[in-house]
Ligand code: TYD
């Protein structure tokens with residue numbers, strides 16, 4: 076007898092076998108395999124007493140360091156007991172490397188770690204470990220794809236920390252669908268979460284995500300786990316950015332920066348220096364933005380290239396900034412400041428693969444574009460901050476002090492900021508305040 080049922084995710088219709096189209100609501104491809112009621116019946120119902128709010132014990136979260144300060148920062152200070160973290164990213168970005176390094180560091184500190192891999196044999200892990208100088212006997216390795224066997228091994232070995240690489244490679248024996256299918260991924264994750272919650276074991280799960288973020292898996296897990304972390308960066312660059320997308324135990328949007336080298340990942344505590352290191356000096360079209368990523372200020376270079384359109388309609392390409400936002404900035408430049416780029420190609424790029432969605436980046440984008448069009452570079456040691464409104468007004472930005480302090484620390488001497496901004500947080504930094512886009516273009520000498 077089959078222990079599983081197929082359940083329509085649209086209408087809840089259940090069936091003993093799979094259908095391409097739900098017989099009840101006629102939705103296509105909506106049936107997902109789940110563990111049936113017969114298999115669930117075995118588990119006894121626990122009784123649990125509601126507690127009046129004032130009697131809820133307020134415990135400070137005890138955090139365990141991952142051994143990698145940049146990873147800890149993204150988690151909000153480290154792993155918490157019973158917390159489940161999903162680390163998602165494209166294949167090859169370095170997820171297994173990150174986890175093995177972290178596992179090794181935790182093991183070195185005297186705690187026991189189980190690294191369960193459904194993807195690699197112990198011999199393959201050993202090869203990677205050799206590059207990363209892994210050696211602690213507190214690090215236990217298990218090549219296993221059955222999620223219940225992994226959970227049982229974690230219980231039996233009394234480990235302090237469990238890593239599962241990856242959720243697409245493990246499966247539950249009760250389900251017949253292949254590993255990596257929505258049903259398998261969801262049920263496997265549910266069991267790991269149950270293990271974490273019942274034993275207070277911190278669990279980190281790897282999930283592969285393709286470029287469009289779709290593939291069956293991590294996206295369907297985001298609400299099941301406590302923390303979702305995305306590992307970004309492309310294989311052709313050494314930079315890797317770890318970003319918290321959701322965090323029940325810390326701030327979201329926090330980032331950690333690493334560089335991938337021959338001996339694995341190295342944390343970069345001063346990312347601004349790295350992101351600005353390759354900036355060409357005296358080049359038109361380059362503006363420096365003091366961005367905020369999570370809680371951390373980060374200086375990044377916004378580059379623009381404005382040129383003649385070779386043929387056809389002009390191209391607008393935005394990398395690292397929002398395309399709609401770029402279109403709005405160009406429209407305001409034209410209508411409110413007389414800088415018209417219609418009929419020209421405009422490319423905007425944030426160097427180093429950083430993505431910024433902050434409105435505070437508007438003015439840097441506008442001035443980079445104007446600088447490129449005019450063929451005149453912006454002042455080398457100037458940082459630019461401000462949101463642009465549709466009337467061309469420059470609006471205030473959040474966390475100004477933190478941004479200016481970072482600019483000053485990196486030797487910047489001028490900051491173009493919205494009118495009314497005042498700060499004595501950054502000695503040595505001259506503030507040039509501007510009320511309107513036209514005023515900013517004048518101040519920056521790119522009008
Ligand atoms: P990996 O951690 O296997 O990626 P994922 O688990 O996300 O699929 O790492 C992938 C790449 O990293 C691989 O192309 C090799 C490279 N790498 C290094 O450059 N240095 C190293 O020390 C290691 C271990 C890997």
Ligand code: MG
Pocket residue numbers: 170171172194240
């Ligand atoms: Mg891997």
